[in-house]
Amino acid sequence: MPSSPSSESSRPRIYLAGPDVFFRDSEALFERLVTFCDTLGLQGVPPSDGGIAADRRLGDEERAQRIYEGNVRLIREADGVIANLVPFRGHEPDSGTVFEVGFATALGKPVVVYGVAPGTYAERVCATVDCETGADGVIRERASGVMVEGLGQRLNLMLTRSTEIAESAEAALVRLAERLRSDMLPALPAAR
Numbered sequence: 001m002p003s004s005p006s007s008e009s010s011r012p013r014i015y016l017a018g019p020d021v022f023f024r025d026s027e028a029l030f031e032r033l034v035t036f037c038d039t040l041g042l043q044g045v046p047p048s049d050g051g052i053a054a055d056r057r058l059g060d061e062e063r064a065q066r067i068y069e070g071n072v073r074l075i076r077e078a079d080g081v082i083a084n085l086v087p088f089r090g091h092e093p094d095s096g097t098v099f100e101v102g103f104a105t106a107l108g109k110p111v112v113v114y115g116v117a118p119g120t121y122a123e124r125v126c127a128t129v130d131c132e133t134g135a136d137g138v139i140r141e142r143a144s145g146v147m148v149e150g151l152g153q154r155l156n157l158m159l160t161r162s163t164e165i166a167e168s169a170e171a172a173l174v175r176l177a178e179r180l181r182s183d184m185l186p187a188l189p190a191a192r
Helices: 007-012 027-041 059-077 095-106 121-126 169-184
Strands: 012-015 043-045 080-084 111-114 130-133 140-143
Touching: 012 027, 012 059, 012 095, 027 043, 027 169, 059 095, 080 095, 080 169, 095 111, 111 169, 121 130, 121 140
Parallel strands: 012 043, 012 080, 080 111
Antiparallel strands: 130 140
């Protein structure tokens, strides 16, 4: 049963970031996540197309600006963010999603991510790129000499240190709901 508009405003708003907008079944993916948010007492907020879907008369520059402004506004209005950081066209997550994670983090919003492959980033890179470990313990691409970030992280440390990693979108939503609820609990009086 859909929530009433008055209950919508009292539920924490969760921005649903990820490259999912590019997938053929994106509407179904977002519908599933919004429905799961409902079961947790959250309001799921998919990315915006900036209100341009039906208006093909706009030029690319105006369309791009509207999408950017619409999604920045949604992140500002959100209480938290989940983000799909699945590898997208390579070893790294979608750059737009990474921007959204950084923007939300800079605003002090809690961010829980999912879609991150097991193992370390360095292991995944070395499985597909010829790498070597030097005497100094630094892993480098053999052909270019470019360092492969180590430190045992599943992604670049700027992402792993600023977010929590969950194993699925649903697990990310559950964890974010728990964090938001604990943040909303009144502070306990100090012991005397």
